[in-house]
Amino acid sequence: MANNYLALNSISCGYGKSFNLNGISLSVARGxxxxxxxxxxxxxxxxxxxxxxxxxxxxxxxxxSGVPLESMKLREKARKMAVVSQFPEGTDMTVxxxxxxGRLPHRNxxxxxxxxxxxxxxxxxxxxxxxxxxREKQMSQLSGGEQQLxxxxxxxxxxxxxxxxxxxxxHLDINHxxxxxxxxxxxxxxxxxTVLMIIHDLNLAAEYCDQLILINDGKIYTQGTPAEVLTFQxxxxxxxxxxxxxxxxxxxxxxxxxxxxxxxxxxxxxxNNHHKTVTGNRLFxxxxxxxxx
Amino acid sequence: MSKxxxxxxxxxxxxVILAVVVLASIATGEANIPISQIPEIxxxxxGTEYFILxxxxxxxxxxxxxxxxxxxxxxTILQGVFRNPLVEPYTLGISGGxxxxxxxxxxxxxxxxxxxxMLPLAGFSGAAVTIFLVGILGFLRGGADITRMLLIGVMIxxxxxxxxxxxxxVTTAENLHGIIFWIMGSLDEPNHHLIKVATITSIIGLAxxxxxxxxxxxxxxxxxxxxxxxxxxxxSVRILFIVASLLTGVCVSVAGVIGFVGLAVPxxxxxxxxxxxxxxxxxxxxxxxxxxxxCDILARTVISPNELPIGVITGIIGGFVFMIVLNKxxxxxxxxxx
Numbered sequence: 017m018a019n020n021y022l023a024l025n026s027i028s029c030g031y032g033k034s035f036n037l038n039g040i041s042l043s044v045a046r047g048x049x050x051x052x053x054x055x056x057x058x059x060x061x062x063x064x065x066x067x068x069x070x071x072x073x074x075x076x077x078x079x080x081s082g083v084p085l086e087s088m089k090l091r092e093k094a095r096k097m098a099v100v101s102q103f104p105e106g107t108d109m110t111v112x113x114x115x116x117x118g119r120l121p122h123r124n125x126x127x128x129x130x131x132x133x134x135x136x137x138x139x140x141x142x143x144x145x146x147x148x149x150x151r152e153k154q155m156s157q158l159s160g161g162e163q164q165l166x167x168x169x170x171x172x173x174x175x176x177x178x179x180x181x182x183x184x185x186x187h188l189d190i191n192h193x194x195x196x197x198x199x200x201x202x203x204x205x206x207x208x209x210t211v212l213m214i215i216h217d218l219n220l221a222a223e224y225c226d227q228l229i230l231i232n233d234g235k236i237y238t239q240g241t242p243a244e245v246l247t248f249q250x251x252x253x254x255x256x257x258x259x260x261x262x263x264x265x266x267x268x269x270x271x272x273x274x275x276x277x278x279x280x281x282x283x284x285x286x287x288n289n290h291h292k293t294v295t296g297n298r299l300f301x302x303x304x305x306x307x308x309x
Numbered sequence: 310m311s312k313x314x315x316x317x318x319x320x321x322x323x324x325v326i327l328a329v330v331v332l333a334s335i336a337t338g339e340a341n342i343p344i345s346q347i348p349e350i351x352x353x354x355x356g357t358e359y360f361i362l363x364x365x366x367x368x369x370x371x372x373x374x375x376x377x378x379x380x381x382x383x384x385t386i387l388q389g390v391f392r393n394p395l396v397e398p399y400t401l402g403i404s405g406g407x408x409x410x411x412x413x414x415x416x417x418x419x420x421x422x423x424x425x426x427m428l429p430l431a432g433f434s435g436a437a438v439t440i441f442l443v444g445i446l447g448f449l450r451g452g453a454d455i456t457r458m459l460l461i462g463v464m465i466x467x468x469x470x471x472x473x474x475x476x477x478x479v480t481t482a483e484n485l486h487g488i489i490f491w492i493m494g495s496l497d498e499p500n501h502h503l504i505k506v507a508t509i510t511s512i513i514g515l516a517x518x519x520x521x522x523x524x525x526x527x528x529x530x531x532x533x534x535x536x537x538x539x540x541x542x543x544x545s546v547r548i549l550f551i552v553a554s555l556l557t558g559v560c561v562s563v564a565g566v567i568g569f570v571g572l573a574v575p576x577x578x579x580x581x582x583x584x585x586x587x588x589x590x591x592x593x594x595x596x597x598x599x600x601x602x603x604c605d606i607l608a609r610t611v612i613s614p615n616e617l618p619i620g621v622i623t624g625i626i627g628g629f630v631f632m633i634v635l636n637k638x639x640x641x642x643x644x645x646x647x
Binding site for chain 1 (some may be wrong): 313519520522523526527529530531533534536537538539540541579583584585587
């Protein structure tokens with residue numbers, strides 16, 4: 017089942033009695049770098065909360081290498097899956113203590129002291145994420161981006177097989193965004209860590225992920241490679257935004273250009289022509305789109 | 310990473326200070342007994358001075374130790390669970406409930422019976438009912454909703470104190486005096502069994518909460534993150550809440566309402582130790598006992614031979630110490646900050 021490391025089988029979950037997510041099925045292979053995209057309020061974070069056990073799954077099942085999650089103990093699950101949330105908690109704890117908490121699932125519940133190995137691992141991942149020189153500082157003294165790096169160091173210290181990241185680049189500039197994603201990419205390749213990441217920036221999603229899942233209104237709109245998912249038709253249908261989709265000349269991955277209101281007024285025909293050529297080149301996208309609607 | 314050594318040194322320092330305040334407290338009082346004579350008095354084992362030491366001063370110190378440590382520990386646990394620095398043992402309405410129970414007992418004339426057990430029992434019943442209500446209402450629906458529990462505690466506190474004021478407004482002047490005296494709190498407890506109960510409770514409370522110290526540390530990152538780290542948060546929050554409540558309930562019923570220990574001492578310890586609960590629980594326990602024994606010395610000496618209510622001293626001293634420590638730590642942060 018190496019092909020199906022994380023498998024969601026038509027799950028429904030949500031807050032209260034209503035479902036925010038309905039019949040989601042997806043699978044992520046071992047060692048994949050998958051991205052979840054979709055408009056605000058489409059259910060991306062709800063999906064994460066379902067997978068990570070914060071929200072109860074009301075229908076369907078989630079399996080991790082073939083084992084249903086509901087049959088796993090919380091600690092067992094925490095040894096396989098680590099979660100980095102969008103806003104890490106800025107506590108008074110030092111960075112080092114914060115990162116060391118990642119070893120909790122590996123320790124006996126009543127064992128209060130870190131082992132030498134725990135400390136070695138914490139040090140290793142603090143170095144890898146570049147926060148080692150902050151280790152004596154309080155978490156609350158770090159910037160948002162540094163806190164996110166510390167949260168990733170903590171997650172890595174859990175030594176998981178699957179890493180869930182909720183918008184790891186949300187409050188970073190382009191340099192730090194790329195540093196962060198390069199780091200995650202290298203973890204994905206070198207540690208064979210399976211990554212599932214929520215990301216808003218479509219271009220970064222296209223550039224870094226090998227698999228994209230586009231969520232709209234609590235359902236999966238479409239999923240596949242970036243080139244399959246990030247077409248102007250899909251973007252227009254889901255985000256209700258006019259864009260032009262092109263290809264990055266170096267990586268061959270799609271790039272999305274937004275079309276502003278003024279340009280839309282003055283260049284309507286150009287955009288129509290552009291869309292026509294793209295549709296002509298990639299007819300399969302159109303048919304794909306139609307069958308979804 | 311010489312952290313464990315650092316921590317051991319901190320706790321050893323606290324133990325030394327504790328020994329100093331205990332000695333000072335033994336030597337303080339109306340009868341002038343110098344410290345140098347104490348070994349001799351204890352060795353002979355008789356006489357008025359021996360009686361004063363073992364029957365009056367020691368029980369009081371032990372009670373101050375038990376109540377100070379238990380309130381401070383309870384405050385540390387609750388501030389940790391609720392992740393709110395303004396929470397203290399009395400925020401959840403436990404003191405209000407206990408005071409209402411005592412007021413009811415005094416108005417009903419129960420304090421004239423039962424060998425001095427009646428008021429502590431009434432206080433504990435009031436506290437227990439409050440804990441039960443906060444627990445039931447807070448734990449209902451979807452695990453342990455922390456904000457909800459806090460709000461319910463505050464509301465119950467209001468209901469209890471208003472009901473108590475109602476009782477106070479309709480009762481006799483004598484009963485009124487009894488109620489007010491009880492509310493002010495006192496370490497003057499003639500019943501040694503109750504002192505034993507309080508001491509054992511505080512030690513069991515420390516041991517019990519220490520079993521959940523990993524959970525308490527993980528909860529500092531929020532319930533969701535703690536869940537991601539493999540912690541059963543609902544269970545942990547419930548157990549810790551019950552431990553903290555029982556600690557407070559026993560203290561309130563034995564010594565009345567002694568404010569501020571449970572709010573200020575945990576804060577001061579957090580600022581000094583950095584907030585790792587493995588150290589915090591022990592250092593708050595010791596810090597609370599040091600603080601209350603020291604305050605008791607002042608309460609007995611300032612207007613000697615009369616005695617000030619202990620709550621007056623804890624409030625004034627605690628408040629100033631707290632502001633000084635807070636100010637100092639802010640200055641340090643500015644120096645060390647980025």
